[in-house]
Amino acid sequence: MFYDSNKKYLIDFFKKRRSIVAKKMLVGKVLKKDLNSILEIGARVPDHGALNPWKIKVIQGRIRKYLDEEIILKEFKKNNKKASEKELHIESYRMQRASTILAVLSTPINHKKIPKWEQYLSAGAVCTNLLYAAQGMGYAAQWLTEWYAYNKKLLKFLGGNPKNDKIAGFIYIGKKTSDPKERKRPNLNEVVNFINQG
Numbered sequence: 001m002f003y004d005s006n007k008k009y010l011i012d013f014f015k016k017r018r019s020i021v022a023k024k025m026l027v028g029k030v031l032k033k034d035l036n037s038i039l040e041i042g043a044r045v046p047d048h049g050a051l052n053p054w055k056i057k058v059i060q061g062r063i064r065k066y067l068d069e070e071i072i073l074k075e076f077k078k079n080n081k082k083a084s085e086k087e088l089h090i091e092s093y094r095m096q097r098a099s100t101i102l103a104v105l106s107t108p109i110n111h112k113k114i115p116k117w118e119q120y121l122s123a124g125a126v127c128t129n130l131l132y133a134a135q136g137m138g139y140a141a142q143w144l145t146e147w148y149a150y151n152k153k154l155l156k157f158l159g160g161n162p163k164n165d166k167i168a169g170f171i172y173i174g175k176k177t178s179d180p181k182e183r184k185r186p187n188l189n190e191v192v193n194f195i196n197q198g
């Protein structure tokens with residue numbers, strides 16, 4: 001059981017944590033020991049049957065520029081022949097907005113008892129855990145898919161099989177400059193129902 005002060009700290013974190021959007025974060029640097037903890041926390045998720053139906057790909061350093069210029073920008077150009085200079089500029093540095101991007105691949109298997117749906121949910125849980133771990137350590141972090149999460153060439157480059165696997169998300173981790181403003185949160189009365197008897 002947690003001591004009361006730890007418990008309060010944890011609950012406050014979960015009640016107040018927020019994503020900092022990639023376009024507002026600084027590139028920063030993620031300490032190796034922090035990254036190891038983030039990955040460990042990310043992989044510690046509910047996972048029916050312990051199938052590990054997901055993979056985490058760590059994207060750091062020069063490969064970011066390569067992915068931006070050789071895959072993201074080129075694929076964008078191929079599918080958007082009339083793109084403006086401004087749009088092309090945005091596509092040319094997507095992954096260079098943060099020092100570390102964790103790509104989470106959902107890699108479900110056919111299993112006689114465990115439906116793929118549950119394996120997809122576990123991949124989502126990996127994304128959430130990675131996000132919360134990074135935010136808990138004081139980094140700016142955001143879960144993004146943008147259009148390129150659905151791009152087959154990028155999926156293949158990351159080691160995924162387009163016939164089976166999907167990119168569940170990219171967790172961008174950079175440096176926080178200031179606390180973000182709160183966003184609209186659901187009214188609990190609209191999303192929660194107590195199922196009472198009688």
Ligand SMILES: Cc1cc2nc3c(=O)[nH]c(=O)nc-3n(C[C@H](O)[C@H](O)[C@H](O)COP(=O)(O)O)c2cc1C
Pocket residue numbers: 017018019020021142143144145146147168169183
């Ligand atoms: C699967 C998934 C994909 C997302 N993709 C995008 C995206 O492409 N672009 C975007 O602006 N927000 C995207 N978001 C939303 C943000 O990551 C995030 O939910 C929002 O900024 C508020 O997060 P917070 O509750 O952590 O503050 C996505 C969220 C999820 C769950």
